[in-house]
Structure formats: C-alpha cells, structure tokens
Amino acid sequence: MSTGSGADSAPAPTTPKQSMFSSLRNRNYRLFASGQVISNTGTWMQRIAQDWLVLSLTGSASAVGVTIALQFLPMLLFGLYGGVLADRLPKRPLLLATQSAMGLTGLALAALTLSGHVEVWHVYATAFVGGLVTVVDNPARQTFVAEMVGPDEIRNAVSLNSANFQSARLVGPAVAGVLITAVGSGAAFLLNGLSFLAPIAGLLMMRTSELHKVERAPRGKGQLREGLRYVAGRPELIWPIVLVGFIGTFGFNFPIWLSAFTDDVFHEGAGTYGLLNTLMAAGSLAGALLAARRGTSRLRLLVGAALLFGVLEAVTAFAPTFWLFAALMVPIGMFGLTVNVTANSSVQMATDPAMRGRVMALFMMVFTGGTPLGAPLLGWITDTYGARIGFAAGGVISAVAAAGVGALLLRVGGLRPKVDLRRGREHFRLVPSERSRPRQPAPAT
Structure with a gap:
C-alpha cells in the first residue's frame, strides 16, 4: 500500500453516474x-x-x-x-x-x-x-x-x-x-x-x-415472528407495506373492471379488451423507465403517486367516451407502476440484509395475496351496481388509504405540508410541525 505524500493528493474514486440503465x-x-x-x-x-x-x-x-x-x-x-x-x-x-x-x-x-x-x-x-x-x-x-x-x-x-x-x-x-x-x-x-x-x-x-x-x-426458531416484529417496529417499513396492501387488494382489479367496461359499457369485443390492457402496459413501462432515472425512492413520492392513482381511477370510472377512457389507461398504468417500484425499492433499502427476504415476502404477500380477498368483493360491487361504480369504489379506497398513510407518516416524522404560491418560491414543501419545534425558554424576569 502506498504511503507517500502523493497519496494525500490523489483524487478520490468517483462513483459512476447513475443513468436509466446503469x-x-x-x-x-x-x-x-x-x-x-x-x-x-x-x-x-x-x-x-x-x-x-x-x-x-x-x-x-x-x-x-x-x-x-x-x-x-x-x-x-x-x-x-x-x-x-x-x-x-x-x-x-x-x-x-x-x-x-x-x-x-x-x-x-x-x-x-x-x-x-x-x-x-x-x-x-x-x-x-x-x-x-x-x-x-x-x-x-x-x-x-x-x-x-x-x-x-x-x-x-x-x-x-x-x-x-x-x-x-x-x-x-x-x-x-x-x-x-x-x-x-x-x-x-x-x-x-x-x-x-x-x-x-x-x-x-x-x-x-x-x-x-x-x-x-x-x-x-421464531424467525417468522422475528420478521413481523422487525417490520412492526419501523414506520418506514410498516406504512409503505400497509399502503401497497390497500392498493393491491382494491386498486388493481383491472381484469374485472376492463372486461366489464368493454362488454357492458362500450359494447365491444375481445380486441378492445386487449387494446385497453396494452395501453395500461405502455403506461406501466413508461413509469418503470422514469423510476429508473430517479436517484432516490422517497416516501412522499410513494404517497403522492398512490393518491393520484386512486383519484385517476375514480375520475376515469365516469369518462363519458371510450377514447377518453382508453387514454386515461396510460397515466393509470404509469402511477400504478410508480407506486409498486417506489414501495419495493424504499422497503428493500430500509431493511437489514439478513431480514430482507422475510420483509419482501410480507411485501409481496400483502400486495398480491390480497387479490383473492379484494377481487370477489369488487367483482360483486361491479356486478350489482355496474362497472362505473365498481371502478370508482376501487379508486376511492386507494385514494383514502394513500391520504391516511400520508397523514400518519407526517405525524410520525413531525412534519406538515406548506403551500407557497408566490413566484420564485418552492410551491409545496414539508416543514416541521408546531408540536415538533423545540420550545424557546421563557425570558428571565
């Protein structure tokens, strides 16, 4: 190992710049x-x-x-x-x-x-x-x-x-x-x-x-319980997992909704059903590539994407024309994929390597394992009240879950949102809440 004075002036190794395909x-x-x-x-x-x-x-x-x-x-x-x-x-x-x-x-x-x-x-x-x-x-x-x-x-x-x-x-x-x-x-x-x-x-x-x-x-022994205790004691893990559980169970029932819209609302055939799935897949692919360019996986991005995903579903449910409905499949796919990727990567990065398998198993269990529970319920709502109400119900549940998890994360972090519409200012940011600010000592009398 070199110990000469030149070592002190040697440039530090640089990390290759991250790109979309790094x-x-x-x-x-x-x-x-x-x-x-x-x-x-x-x-x-x-x-x-x-x-x-x-x-x-x-x-x-x-x-x-x-x-x-x-x-x-x-x-x-x-x-x-x-x-x-x-x-x-x-x-x-x-x-x-x-x-x-x-x-x-x-x-x-x-x-x-x-x-x-x-x-x-x-x-x-x-x-x-x-x-x-x-x-x-x-x-x-x-x-x-x-x-x-x-x-x-x-x-x-x-x-x-x-x-x-x-x-x-x-x-x-x-x-x-x-x-x-x-x-x-x-x-x-x-x-x-x-x-x-x-x-x-x-x-x-x-x-x-x-x-x-x-x-x-x-x-x-006890490794299963150890994994559950590990997640339960970390808000940065438990709340993203809870959120994707709601989104996966209630917001991702697209085979039910798209087939119902194709047949009952727009009175089209299998080709139209395939087109809607393709448009959603295209949006999901775009969302994945955009996610690959981001340098971080912030929880605020996860909550924001989940909220927009739910709102878009509720709005799309009442789209008056087929082509507007079809066009909205692209951003729905994009925000849905953003939720999945952001939650996945943030949970992995916040988990100790020795616990990562159990944590990701819980992540996938709530994200995909909720399908046998949510699909029959949303299918019944769709059959009973129509495709538009069924789709809107899934969107509203997803949006409410995102808003609730966002509020809990702000509370845990001692933050509150601040909106500033003045020119040249950051319009939206998170600042310490009043309760989290240290109190000033009372002036001496």
Whole structure:
C-alpha cells in the first residue's frame, strides 16, 4: 500500500453516474435481466392461454376466477415462510430450483393439452403448484437483486425489473393470441416451459466471485415472528407495506373492471379488451423507465403517486367516451407502476440484509395475496351496481388509504405540508410541525 505524500493528493474514486440503465453495467445483472425478459414473456403467454383454456373447457367465467385465486392463494397462506427460506438459503441455487420447477409445470400442462387429455382440474393443480413455487421464488428473486448490483443500484435494478416485466406484458399476450388461434393453447404452454431455460442458463453463467456477499440468517426458531416484529417496529417499513396492501387488494382489479367496461359499457369485443390492457402496459413501462432515472425512492413520492392513482381511477370510472377512457389507461398504468417500484425499492433499502427476504415476502404477500380477498368483493360491487361504480369504489379506497398513510407518516416524522404560491418560491414543501419545534425558554424576569 502506498504511503507517500502523493497519496494525500490523489483524487478520490468517483462513483459512476447513475443513468436509466446503469444496473446493466453489471455482467451478472445483464445475464439475469436477459433471462427474465424471455421467461416473463412466456409467463404472460401462459396466463392468457390458461384463462382461455379454462373458459373453453367450462364455459364459466367463475372457473377462470378460481384459477386466478389458486395462483395467488399460496402467497396469502405461506408467503412469510417463503421469506424465511429466502433469508436462510443461498439465493442463486434456490432460484435454479424454483425456475426449474416453474418450467416443469409449464411443460406438464403442455403435454396434457397437446395430447388431448387435459381437464380443468389439471389446470387448477398446475396453477396452485405454480403459486407454491412462487412463494419461494418471489422473495428470492427480489432480494437477489442486491447481491448482483449492490446497495447503490438497488432502486435502479428494481425499476428495470419492472420495466422488464411490463415489456413482456406488451409482447406475451399478443404472441399467445396468435398461437391460440393458429395451433391452440398447448403451444403457448410449451413455449413458456422452454422459456425458463433462459434464466437457468443466466444463473449458471454468473460469476459468483462478483456477487455481493450478504449475511444469511442462521437456522433457528421464531424467525417468522422475528420478521413481523422487525417490520412492526419501523414506520418506514410498516406504512409503505400497509399502503401497497390497500392498493393491491382494491386498486388493481383491472381484469374485472376492463372486461366489464368493454362488454357492458362500450359494447365491444375481445380486441378492445386487449387494446385497453396494452395501453395500461405502455403506461406501466413508461413509469418503470422514469423510476429508473430517479436517484432516490422517497416516501412522499410513494404517497403522492398512490393518491393520484386512486383519484385517476375514480375520475376515469365516469369518462363519458371510450377514447377518453382508453387514454386515461396510460397515466393509470404509469402511477400504478410508480407506486409498486417506489414501495419495493424504499422497503428493500430500509431493511437489514439478513431480514430482507422475510420483509419482501410480507411485501409481496400483502400486495398480491390480497387479490383473492379484494377481487370477489369488487367483482360483486361491479356486478350489482355496474362497472362505473365498481371502478370508482376501487379508486376511492386507494385514494383514502394513500391520504391516511400520508397523514400518519407526517405525524410520525413531525412534519406538515406548506403551500407557497408566490413566484420564485418552492410551491409545496414539508416543514416541521408546531408540536415538533423545540420550545424557546421563557425570558428571565
């Protein structure tokens, strides 16, 4: 090590400037992202083909709802246990196992469908098994990001993961539609199963020496309760998780609302339903790319985006024309994705590495696990009172939850909003509340 005087004048090492795609400078993350975009496309293909197959076998929309519920039910029931395993086990081998299992479920369903022996209970079973695998795969995948890119790039990598997923959402359903029409659902299942070869190859090709070392939780009793106590004692974790729980349960029931608007309000067909989903996916992709450019993940951004998301849903519910309704799908997708990415990255960055798997499992459990609870309720409101009331109800609940969480965070932080409309001034900022200001000592008499 040099000890000469020149060392004192040597320039300090500089951190590369963060850009929209800065995480892709990391070779391991490039391999991961490349594999994920292929498997995510396959996953979206399977989702569309699976719902279509169930509808073809049963003629029942309720059966499609059962399939979706079975996919998310394991996360609701066992999500926290998946987080314990993600904290305890090495994540790269764990992901090799989960990605292989998910590929095998797709290939099994493909074999049953292409051979002509598929029955609806086969689809139910594979959906449930896939949900069980996701219980472990999801927190392992979320937290493995930190090992690939390090703490300085977590937010950017989380944003690019979301952009990756939304890009696949633009392509996968379109490809699935062509395949189903041309050769049937079995081909989509087959391609989905084979698509998992890409992330498996990427994981095998990674340079393990370049992974950031993360402390793993030792095997022991009470780790599930330890994770819950850890979150409960930290407002910077518990309130973002509560907020995404409300948004995920009540604000993200778009299959119910968009199908109802397409059929009952605008009296259009499947092509229009696909167009609305595509516009929302485009907005989500734009939101993910914008999030990737931001240098921080502030809770005020999370609350503001959630509030705008809920208000936009409530306003869009009463859009008088189809094209206005369709155009509003883009900002709804953008703000919805901003909520997801900002909450995800802020929670990860505020969590100790040894607890990250359990915390992210809780995050995903409340965000996606609420679907089996919220979807039937919002579906009943939509069926009983109409698509506009159902959509507006989800938006109002989301907006009220955002306003409530925002007020609680201000109270915990001892802050209050201040609006100043004068020219040249910052129009909106947070300042210490009167109660949080230190009292001046009384003048001596």
